[in-house]
Amino acid sequence: MRASSFRYLLKEGLRNMWRNRVMSLTSIGVLTTCLLIVGAAFLLTVNVNSMVKYVEGQSEMCVYMKEGLTEEDLTQAEEAIRAVPNVKEVTFISKEEGLENTKESFGDDGYLLEGYEGEDNPIPDSFVVKVNEIDQTRDTQKALQEIAGVDVVNASGEVADTLSYVQNTVVTLGTIVIIALAVISLVIISNTIRATIFTRRKEINIMKFVGATNSFIRVPFVVEGFMLGFLSALISFLIIWGAYSYLVGAFSTDVSYWLQSAFESVVPFKQVALPLGGFFAGTGIVLGVMGSLISIRNHVKV
Structure with a gap:
């Protein structure tokens, strides 16, 4: 693919987002919310595991x-x-x-x-x-x-049983939340791409009539899905970074001494920033692209 063709397809993908900006914003909002909930579940799981290890060290x-x-x-x-x-x-x-x-x-x-x-x-x-x-x-x-x-x-067997129960519950609920939100995100993004396809159906038919290849028609929609996922991941990461840092700072200074001791085992954000950012980016982009591919396969006969 020539550089000029790639720039055109990228431009078309961004233009699709702008033409359907209401649906695009809705998709970004929903996917961002999903990623935030998943990120919160991830951070909760990491910190519960850290606190369990801390208690184990003191047990x-x-x-x-x-x-x-x-x-x-x-x-x-x-x-x-x-x-x-x-x-x-x-x-x-x-x-x-x-x-x-x-x-x-x-x-x-x-x-x-x-x-x-x-x-x-x-x-x-x-x-x-x-x-x-x-x-x-x-x-x-x-x-x-x-x-x-x-x-x-x-x-102290009761403490051990309670901590183990909390740890297993958090992991189980976190897994369920991730699966459910991934499905919801796919549906929302698919609907967004579907709306874009519907508004451009005449243009797509003309492109097909004059000899445009299947890939040439599909790529702008994939770019749109990619950008929706990437922007959602970026926004989610920035929000959860600020919220997590604020909460940790507030709890570590405004609570009683014994709670401050427990918060010594809280995982610093910089320790999880890279894996969390990678997870957000990978999940957002994969869901965005998958949503696009699903819509293209089901609603564009090219």
């Missing part, structure tokens, strides 16, 4: 040992704990350390535990265990409980 189990165990028994127990799947890190807390930690946790009332050193120490030896995957907390807890010498294993 600990406390393995309390039975009384009367020898140093060799404790060493064997530690080796068995480290061998349990999903165990990331193990720290031994002796009876003496446990008593001191308990005193510190009591604050000004720590003096109440004075005199319990030595044989009167009621705090058992223990191991603090960190896990890799929080959704496997209950299985890990059961495995630890079966180790010889273990008395009680304390773990």
Whole structure:
């Protein structure tokens, strides 16, 4: 294809958009809205996964040992704990350390535990265990409980179950939303191209009569679909960039301390900007071009 022909086809595609600017704006608006919802679902999923990983890093189990165990028994127990799947890190807390930690946790009332050193120490030896995957907390807890010498294993299983449920729900709903909005976008863009074809049906017949090739007639509509998708992707990216940065900034400065700590795991936009921008551009352009091709195939007999 010569450069002059390519410029003509590109110009025709842009002219089609202008001639049907109301429908074009409608298509851009709908596709932009769809991409924004999909982008929001993507960012939510990424941040939920990040927060789950953050909680996993903070999640600990406390393995309390039975009384009367020898140093060799404790060493064997530690080796068995480290061998349990999903165990990331193990720290031994002796009876003496446990008593001191308990005193510190009591604050000004720590003096109440004075005199319990030595044989009167009621705090058992223990191991603090960190896990890799929080959704496997209950299985890990059961495995630890079966180790010889273990008395009680304390773990926040309810928190693990809740986080896993939220994570799975977000992923499932996000997938459903993406599929539904992709179908809606295809329908809207197809209708826009169909309207363009209808208004130019006489011109298309004349072009066909004088010998224009099928590709020459189709390309302007593909260009129109491409531009609709590209503009929608660009607008969506800019909106979600500004909105996400604003919300993260607002929540990180105007909420209580514990919420600020949770927001430490929020993913910075620059970390997801490239994949999100690529996703927007690819999805917008593919939907735009597909919508054009569907309309051309069904409504233009060339």
